Amino acid sequence: MNTLSDECIIDCLNAYYGMEGVTLSFLPLGADMNASVYKAETKEQRSYFVKLKRSHQLNASISIMELLQNAKIQQIIPPVKTIHDELTQSIGDFTLIVYPFVEGQDGFNHSLTDEQWFILGKTLRRIHEIDVPPSIQHCIRREVYSPKWRKAVRSIYTHIETEPTGDEIAVKLLTFMKEKRVAIQRLVDRAEQLAKKLHTEQPKFVLCHSDIHGGNILIDKDNNVYIVDWDEPIMAPKERDLMFIGGGVANIWNKPHEEALFYKGYGKTEVNITILTYYRHERIIEDIALYSQNILLTMAKGEDKQEMYKYFIEMFEPRGVVDIAFKTDER
Helix, strand or coil: CCCCCHHHHHHHHHHHHCCCCCEEEEECCCCCCCEEEEEEECCCCCEEEEEEECCCCCHHHHHHHHHHHHCCCCCCCCCCCCCCCCCCEEECCEEEEEEECCCEEECCCCCCCHHHHHHHHHHHHHHHCCCCCHHHHCCCEECCCCCHHHHHHHHHHHHHHCCCCCCHHHHHHHHHHHHCHHHHHHHHHHHHHHHHHHHCCCCCCEEECCCCCHHHEEEECCCCEEECCCCCCEEECCHHHHCCCCCCHHHCCCCHHHHHHHHHHHCCCCCCHHHHHHHHHHHHHHHHHHHHHHHHCCCCCHHHHHHHHHHHHHCCCCCCHHHHHHHHHHC
16 A cells, blocks of 8 residues: 655654654555554664554544453453554554554464463453443444455456456466356355345344454464454454354364364354354455455556465365365355
């Protein structure tokens, strides 16, 4: 994304957070095209995680963080307040959020121990049981089973049908999508069927993180577990989060014993397989839409496209997300 200069961010950290002698380092993390993240180090040798997002719609996220903090959820990292006691700071079209920098690895690069799976399950259960005040519920998304991503993937069908054109990676992607056309169409059509069915049901909505895959789990040097990136909370059926456990995103979290440990911590619950199936299909459809749009329709850099292409084809590997989604449906 078009972002602010390092100097501008450093000036903001000085003016609104009282940080002096800041050194800023860009961190190539996350897949959010509208956000950039940095590590800021001050002359006092304190380190901070700085997130810059092209949006002013983060009030809900901040309210949720306060709610979780008040509920004594220890597996979160609360934002650092400005000198004016605010949890975010606007700079032009952007919003700046600052967190303490926690050294560690995410769940993509660090396998969770048995105890960490148990803690994750117990923590997520507590989050799902939080009573969210109406004033906060009005500010965050509610699940509507939107057809947005299904429509986006269907709009790419015409590209798949024609002779592949574009740069090398675009041609490789279109060729691969043509090979997987039946599976892609099955995903979209089945998600459509399930969405229509779910519109007639009224499952209980709870507070969900909405993107609780391995990349948003941080394990620090003391083996403490944190759930990070609360930018997109949603009121939805609990399966909105539970679909990631055993769902195989990035070809991890796909082992039965991990699910068993998680649910030992989460506690007894009835998982609605129809809703779980819908979310596992819909998540893949969203990724197909985003990756294909960025590879085919944007001026993204070659290395970025190559990485997105790698992620795309990995979804279709054995025990990958597509395989797991179809097996969930067969259940």
